[in-house]
Amino acid sequence: MSLQFNRRDFEYDVYTLVGAFYPGSRIKTWYEGEEAPEGEFAYYYSINYGQEQITFSMNGPGRSQFACCRLKDAGDRTETKNQLKRLVYRFLSEQTGKELPWGDLTGIRPTKIPMRLLEEGWSNVEIARHMRETYFTSNEKTALAIATANREKALLSQLDVEKGYSLYIGIPFCPSICLYCSFGSHPLKQWGHMMEPYLESLFRELAFISGRMSGRRLNTIYVGGGTPTTLEPPQLERLLSFVQEHFSFEHLKEFTVEAGRPDTITEEKLEVLRNHPVTRISINPQTMNQKTLDLIGRKHTVEETVETFHLARRMGFDNINMDLIVGLPGEGQEEVGATLKAVRELDPDSLTVHSLALKRATRLHLFKDQYEDISFENSEEIMRMTKECAMEMGMGPYYLYRQKNIAGNFENVGYAKVDKAGIYNILIMEEKQTIMAAGSGASTKFVFQQGTRIERVENVKDLKNYVERIDEMLERKRKGMELYGI
Numbered sequence: 313m314s315l316q317f318n319r320r321d322f323e324y325d326v327y328t329l330v331g332a333f334y335p336g337s338r339i340k341t342w343y344e345g346e347e348a349p350e351g352e353f354a355y356y357y358s359i360n361y362g363q364e365q366i367t368f369s370m371n372g373p374g375r376s377q378f379a380c381c382r383l384k385d386a387g388d389r390t391e392t393k394n395q396l397k398r399l400v401y402r403f404l405s406e407q408t409g410k411e412l413p414w415g416d417l418t419g420i421r422p423t424k425i426p427m428r429l430l431e432e433g434w435s436n437v438e439i440a441r442h443m444r445e446t447y448f449t450s451n452e453k454t455a456l457a458i459a460t461a462n463r464e465k466a467l468l469s470q471l472d473v474e475k476g477y478s479l480y481i482g483i484p485f486c487p488s489i490c491l492y493c494s495f496g497s498h499p500l501k502q503w504g505h506m507m508e509p510y511l512e513s514l515f516r517e518l519a520f521i522s523g524r525m526s527g528r529r530l531n532t533i534y535v536g537g538g539t540p541t542t543l544e545p546p547q548l549e550r551l552l553s554f555v556q557e558h559f560s561f562e563h564l565k566e567f568t569v570e571a572g573r574p575d576t577i578t579e580e581k582l583e584v585l586r587n588h589p590v591t592r593i594s595i596n597p598q599t600m601n602q603k604t605l606d607l608i609g610r611k612h613t614v615e616e617t618v619e620t621f622h623l624a625r626r627m628g629f630d631n632i633n634m635d636l637i638v639g640l641p642g643e644g645q646e647e648v649g650a651t652l653k654a655v656r657e658l659d660p661d662s663l664t665v666h667s668l669a670l671k672r673a674t675r676l677h678l679f680k681d682q683y684e685d686i687s688f689e690n691s692e693e694i695m696r697m698t699k700e701c702a703m704e705m706g707m708g709p710y711y712l713y714r715q716k717n718i719a720g721n722f723e724n725v726g727y728a729k730v731d732k733a734g735i736y737n738i739l740i741m742e743e744k745q746t747i748m749a750a751g752s753g754a755s756t757k758f759v760f761q762q763g764t765r766i767e768r769v770e771n772v773k774d775l776k777n778y779v780e781r782i783d784e785m786l787e788r789k790r791k792g793m794e795l796y797g798i
């Protein structure tokens with residue numbers, strides 16, 4: 313379909329909404345005054361912003377329609393955006409007969425709305441009414457967003473978000489690259505020789521951060537990637553010892569190591585983690601169906617997941633998260649049901665359910681023609697199944713976010729038992745606290761005034777470049793901190 317704008321404003325919101333009503337359709341956007349795109353389109357949409365009103369119109373097979381709304385205050389961008397989205401949503405909903413679970417919300421952090429309103433003293437009932445009337449969110453998603461925001465707020469109240477900060481450490485190596493990976497991880501076989509030089513640079517960056525942040529309280533640490541447990545036991549030991557020597561743990565609430573891939577976890581590595589104050593680990597099956605694991609390039613077995621989970625439990629890990637992905641190729645309700653049954657038997661402490669996102673930089677996207685005979689299914693029913701499984705294990709939602717290109721316009725939800733939530737996950741989503749990030753591709757986020765202002769300093773993504781240009785990475789951080797008065 314063709315989507316024409318008369319000015320460069322709010323294009324992403326309109327584009328995303330049209331895409332959500334017509335999943336899988338190709339949308340060609342263009343601007344008034346430009347040459348019309350070549351080809352025939354089933355529908356021609358156009359949006360026209362005037363001084364006082366916005367018009368949304370459609371020319372389709374055998375019919376034309378339009379709708380317009382008078383702007384309440386053209387100078388108020390937030391209100392204008394809300395009015396525009398409501399107009400487009402109502403129009404498309406009428407045209408397609410569909411309602412979207414998240415209504416006209418197009419952002420990736422839907423809990424930010426209830427969180428802000430809770431902080432302003434609104435009641436849950438008032439927030440629910442506001443969300444349904446303003447954004448047309450379904451009852452179920454409204455309840456999910458409000459429940460999550462309440463739990464986030466309670467968890468964050470344990471921290472001094474202004475004085476504290478969090479630390480992210482990236483280990484960008486994996487045993488093999490998953491079909492859907494968009495993290496820019498590096499397969500060990502080709503890149504294993506870079507591990508030592510990488511650690512050297514990483515230690516320099518960590519030492520820099522510890523020196524510059526010595527006056528602030530470190531609240532959470534997250535070691536992610538990649539797969540941190542691709543490090544050999546002595547390397548893991550050196551990394552964790554280095555962190556312990558250089559940072560004060562006096563105010564530390566959480567120390568997560570994302571073990572991630574079961575094929576990298578050994579008793580020796582878990583022993584290293586036990587010898588340091590790691591409070592939370594993640595063992596991620598993604599699916600408990602071997603056929604799918606083979607297809608998506610995760611070179612581990614279902615048995616390995618089960619065995620490493622039991623091993624970790626026996627060794628005393630009392631806060632284990634498991635990540636699942638729904639919408640994986642070839643998986644429908646039956647396959648997801650089998651995964652949930654196996655996970656329920658293991659009884660982890662938290663469960664993070666991701667909806668598959670078809671990002672451009674993934675192998676799945678690059679070679680999508682090879683997978684055109686395989687179905688990619690996610691549905692409200694599948695999301696409900698995952699929620700029920702989490703509830704049966706005594707978990708409730710504690711963080712959620714959405715991604716662009718997510719299968720079926722759904723969301724990613726973190727569920728956890730009481731006292732087992734991953735606080736770092738909330739901090740990264742709600743953007744309430746500064747996160748100092750070390751490693752290739754790591755993005756440091758300086759958060760001011762409870763998230764009303766955010767500034768970023770990025771490291772280069774390329775592993776080799778990170779190692780070779782580590783001085784420049786430190787300089788970027790130093791300059792950023794100077795500029796933002798940290």
Ligand code: SF4
Binds near residue numbers: 572
């Ligand atoms: S384990 Fe995670 S980081 Fe590693 S390749 Fe798979 S998706 Fe990417």
